[in-house]
Amino acid sequence: MEHHVIRTAGLLVASTLLGWIEGCAVVGPSAIASGRSVYNEVINRTGDEQLLNMIVRERYGETFGMLRVASVTASMKFRGSVGAEFGFGPDSNYAGNLVPLSAGVAYEENPTISYAPLGGEAFLTKMLAPITVEQSILIGQASDRSSLVSVMIRRINGLENPALRSGKSSPAFDRVVQIHGILRSKGMLTLARDETSSDSGDTGYYFIFFDYSSEIDLVREYLSALGITSIEPDGQDIYLPVRVSIGRPSHDSVNLELRSVIDIIRDVGASIDVPAEHVEMGIVDPNLVDLPRADRIIAIKSSKERPRLASVAIQAHGYWFYIDATDAGSKEGFGLLRTLIGMRLDATDGPSQVPVLTIPTGG
Incomplete structure (x- = not known):
């Protein structure tokens, strides 16, 4: 048993x-x-x-x-x-x-x-040096908001884009960005890369205007604002080279001067709702410009109490700084800024991610 x-x-x-x-x-x-x-x-x-x-x-x-x-x-x-x-x-x-x-x-x-x-030299270089044309284009193509495009550009064909934190504005620059957004949203303006380009000053990128007959006056205004006099819109496709150049405008191409990641971070920070208490204490300067929330790249709020609805929040100097979970535009801008920083830190000399274009050379 x-x-x-x-x-x-x-x-x-x-x-x-x-x-x-x-x-x-x-x-x-x-x-x-x-x-x-x-x-x-x-x-x-x-x-x-x-x-x-x-x-x-x-x-x-x-x-x-x-x-x-x-x-x-x-x-x-x-x-x-x-x-x-x-x-x-x-x-x-x-x-x-x-x-x-x-x-x-x-x-x-x-x-x-x-x-x-x-840290180190490589990190500082990527944070302080201007972003590349390709990085600005990829981020710009990810959003239809003109403010996200303009914040990356310091100057285009001699038209200066004042920093948001300066409190200044440039109606001429803003109009160029506005027209660019309209034409792009209507499918009349796109961008591609020509890998056969050998010009040392040429990035190999082109703005391409096509099927724009219904908005030919808008295209004409766009080119005129940029000072491009060598091209007269007639309904035919237009290939406009994009170059990196400082200061001097061009009569036959788009010359860009781009900002650095630090510049962009400073512009974003310029519209933080800093507590009045901190301004009175002197630990932070007051905002030079009071942008409407709709015009802010990223609207960052502040609160003494922990926010109830926040997509991201941190504590600093006895306050909570956060992005409202109901603010879709700010969340989009924040996500694209994080993507841009990631692109800068991971930048390599690998193959381009922009569509490749072969530019016809025959008449």
């Missing part, structure tokens, strides 16, 4: 161990499925907070740093235990005092996160 009990218990222990092993096979994939989304969410959220912190600290004249998540390694450990208690002799000696079979499984996940501080 006792041998039969022991044999039965042994079978139960074996079946329990088998069930535990099968359970491990299930826990592993499910842990990956849940863990990956959690890590991704946390990394993305802290990346947003890091960018907002940069904008606020720059607005307050403070230094800032950046940390990049270099890698995330998660190891999983499983621990199991099985126990059994048996009695010998008369049943009355142990009845009700034994646990015939017990089993336990413990699952533990140990993540290792590696951070890479960003």
Whole structure:
């Protein structure tokens, strides 16, 4: 009888161990499925907070740093235990005092996160040097908002675009950006790259006007505002070279002078709703211009209390600075700014991501 009990218990222990092993096979994939989304969410959220912190600290004249998540390694450990208690002799000696079979499984996940501080000459160069034409074009094509396009441009064909923080404006520049947006939204203006270009001053990019007969006057105004006199719109396709040039306007191309990432961050910070208390204390300068919320690239609010609805929020100087979760325009602008910074820091000399164009040379 006792041998039969022991044999039965042994079978139960074996079946329990088998069930535990099968359970491990299930826990592993499910842990990956849940863990990956959690890590991704946390990394993305802290990346947003890091960018907002940069904008606020720059607005307050403070230094800032950046940390990049270099890698995330998660190891999983499983621990199991099985126990059994048996009695010998008369049943009355142990009845009700034994646990015939017990089993336990413990699952533990140990993540290792590696951070890479960003600094040095390469980092400063990418933050302080003007963004590239390709980067400005890719960001510009991702949004129809003219303010997002204009904030990247310092000057175009001699038309200066004053920084938002200066409190100045340029109606002529604003009109060029407005017409550009209209023609692009109607599918009459696009951009492509000619990889055969050999001119050292040419970026290889072209603004292309096509099917614009219904808006020929608008195209004529656009070219005239840029001082381009060598081209007369007649309904035929127009190929307008895009070049990087400082100061001097051109009569046959679009000459761009672009801003740096730091310039853009400063312009974004210029429209933060800084608390009056901080201005009175002298820890931050007052805004030189009070832009309507619709004209702000990113509307960053401030509050003494933690915001109830915020897509991203940080604490600084006893206040909360945040982007309202209901402000779609600011969320779009913030996302594109983060994308631009990522493009700058990851910039390589790899192949272009802009559509390739072969420019006809025959008459």
